[in-house]
């Protein structure tokens with residue numbers, strides 16, 4: 001099943017409730033938290049995400065691009081996010097943090113920047129519910145998809161399949177009607193799309209198109 005998670009980084013921050021209504025057919029809402037330290041951009045924190053949680057009928061997929069996720073990530077699980085993903089590059093102990101997230105009722109995800117190899121985590125995949133393969137350098141929407149990240153995704157898919165696990169494999173960055181085919185063929189089942197959805201005249205129709213394209217090109 002192909003999940004489409006629109007990224008509200010591309011929404012209008014002062015009309016968030018209106019823009020959430022435009023993506024009602026989404027599987028989850030992707031929420032990019034940036035701290036201007038782990039990445040050179042700043043978005044919002046727990047107070048804003050808590051309000052989005054209050055008004056959104058769609059479950060939240062929180063992507064933490066922050067330093068010290070040990071300090072902040074559990075709070076996002078506590079405010080009700082369905083999924084909380086932190087970067088392994090920022091975490092001192094990804095397995096321990098994932099366990100804390102699961103204890104608080106969230107799906108636990110790890111994210112890998114384009115230059116980060118998945119090898120240390122291949123044996124530990126059962127500790128996580130999701131692996132996010134960044135297909136751009138994290139920090140900004142509207143960048144171009146990096147096809148060189150696809151072999152890593154394929155290795156993760158092969159490891160998940162070989163072990164019979166139900167770990168979602170997510171791609172994030174530069175996902176369009178075209179690039180989604182490549183990512184689906186390489187093993188992704190969960191697709192974040194910011195610009196493609198919110199720059200479209202009809203975000204809801206675009207979600208349907210992306211879902212169909214992903215299903216057609218299933219790994």
Ligand code: DX5
Pocket residue numbers: 007008009010030032063136137138139140141142143172173174175192193194195196
């Ligand atoms: C980038 C964010 C992405 C971003 C994707 O660091 O993690 O979620 O919103 O935006 P597009 O789809 O425009 O590349």
Ligand code: ZN
Pocket residue numbers: 007030031032063172192
């Ligand atoms: Zn993201």
